[in-house]
Amino acid sequence: MTDTQAISPFRLVFVPGVTPTKWVKVWNERMPQVPLTLLALAAAEGGPSLQQGGADAGLVRLPVDRTVLSAIPLYTETTVVVLPKEHRLAEAAELTVGDLAEEIVLHPLDDVLEWEQRPGVPARERPATTADAVQLAAAGIGVLVVPQSLARLHHRKDLTYRPVTDAPQSQVALAWPEDRTTDLVEEFIGIVRGRTVNSSRGRAETPPQPKKQRAKAGEKTGQKAGDKRQPKGAAARTGAGGAAGGRARSGSGKAGKPKPGKRGKPQRRS
Structure with a gap:
């Protein structure tokens, strides 16, 4: 290219x-x-x-x-109701659809919630957008039920929101x-989905073994191998010595004569 x-x-x-x-x-x-x-x-x-x-x-x-x-x-998303801070329902930590029964609930044309039955009392006209409905809620004309992210998106200092526990969710x-x-x-x-750079598409690869673990594994393998058999050089020396010892015990002559050990210091008599 x-x-x-x-x-x-x-x-x-x-x-x-x-x-x-x-x-x-x-x-x-x-x-x-x-x-x-x-x-x-x-x-x-x-x-x-x-x-x-x-x-x-x-x-x-x-x-x-x-x-x-x-x-x-x-x-x-959590569904919330947007309402003025001084509204009587703002004192509750969370609300239900039944709590909105006597309220004018604004229903904008771009509403993203799917209602089987809309709560509250419908307004005379439906606002064109959620942003328009927020302005009406701030004016005290009604309240608005939306996903929490939309309440945050259109946040105003004179408005607050509370979770509606049994409302539809987006x-x-x-x-x-x-x-x-x-x-x-x-x-x-x-x-x-949070895959890493080295992950294959559709499935996670087995992570490589750290170098330190491989080194330790190698040491353990070598130790086990050493337990079962000695190095060739050591085996050769042991074999030669064993053969010589065998001849010394069974035969005679200089080759079979054992070397004298070092003399220790004589003990002092009491």
Whole structure:
């Protein structure tokens, strides 16, 4: 590849409330030759963008069209109610859907929660976006139920939020077009799943044995081998001495005469 040829970037879609920073950082460290382009889209646009080839992968909210897209669920968010700090419900540590029965609950058009039955009293009009609903909540017109990340994203000093324990929850997933599972997509999947640089795709490799352990293992092996047999030189010397000793015991002559030992100092008589 010549210097004039540009490398196509890896395009990653992400929706409001999702923070891809940590994964982007790892990508830049491992894949410096491939730039990563972030595309911020509305929650409802993430899946369609991937289907239409607008990105290589995306951090989106479920559900998505699983007949076209592959998806790996990453985490499930806590659902909270956003309300003014002086609101009577703000005194509780956590709430239930039943606690909102008498409240006007704002339901924006870009709501990411799937309700079987929406809580509270509906507002006369639905706000266009979650950001608009937050402004209305700050004005005291109603309260808003959203995933916690969206409450943090639209944080205001005059608002607070409390967990709603029995409300629907939103699940964030990594998704990509099933028929375009490229090597770069596999690389990003590995990063999101926490694979190391040396890990193979789809399975973890057996970690190499540390050098110190191998050295100790070698020493132990040598010791065991030494317990069973002596080195050849030592065996030769022992064998020669044993043969000589045998001849000394069975035969006669100078060769069989044992060497005299050193004389010790005579003991003093009492």
